[in-house]
Amino acid sequence: MEIFTVDILSIDLFTNDLLSPLMTMVLIVLAGFTSFLTSALGAGGGLLLLVVMASILPMSLVIPVHGIVQLGSNANRMLFTFKHVDKHLLGYFCFGALFGAIASTFIVTQVPLELMKFAVAGFVLYLLWGKMPTINETSTTWSVLVGVITTFLSMFIGASGPLVGSCLHVKDYGKLRFTATFSSCMTFQHTLKAFVFGAVGFSFWQWLPLTLAMIISGAFGTWLGLKVLNKIPAANFKVIFRVVLTLLSLQLAWQGIESNW
DSSP states (O other): OBBOOHHTTTTOOTTSSSSSSHHHHHHHHHHHHHHHHHHHHSOOOOHHHHHHHHHHHHHHHHHHHHHHHHHHHHHHHHHHHGGGGOHHHHHHHHHHHHHHHHEEETGGGSHHHHHHHHHHHHHHHHHHHSSOOOOOOHHHHHHHHHHHHHHHHHHHHSSOOOHHHHHHHHOOOOHHHHHHHHHHHHHHHHHHHHHHHHHOOOOOGGGGGHHHHHHHHHHHHHHHHHHHHTTOOOOHHHHHHHHHHHHHHHHHHHHHHHHHO
């Protein structure tokens, strides 16, 4: 049973056959395309990027690399909208997130990688077809708990954004305030993720060229998506998008099953 270990985490992009030049370009273009989808349709790009990466890369690489790419994406939005942030909620969320990150360090290196594939696939399928729980809680304690729980889970499922977003929706923010607060929370959470995986041995410097290229591609995709916002027939496209993402998630789950045979 393959476990998250420092040896696996220290793979060098330039000295192994893990990624061919073609696959590297596919990931860079995919980062731009998924950012385009998020900007043009409102959501979903990050989940698609996560599932595709999990299908072609070891899980020991997927969560930290995906996290850094999402960090760049959210940080850009945060910088442009920071004056609209609900700083009261952000402070409590960050306080809780610190505890969630610390708790994750005790078990993140012990999780079997095939279970992480099941976790990602199951989580994405639930987001696509399940019903998100109704949340009416807005207390300070709840804001701290959201930080704790979602940050802890993000170390294993990668894309906790939908959970954070559903918790922020109860605040009834305007669009700009929601975007600013959500992006700030996710920026802090992904920063903590980088620290956690760095602490357990992931060599971010060796993957910096790829992550930077994916962040730049994502920035271009975001710009292009905003240009065509409301010009895409989103209703029909979202049905196709959901089906494609479902099939990819089922394929990822099958990879987890095969790894146990």
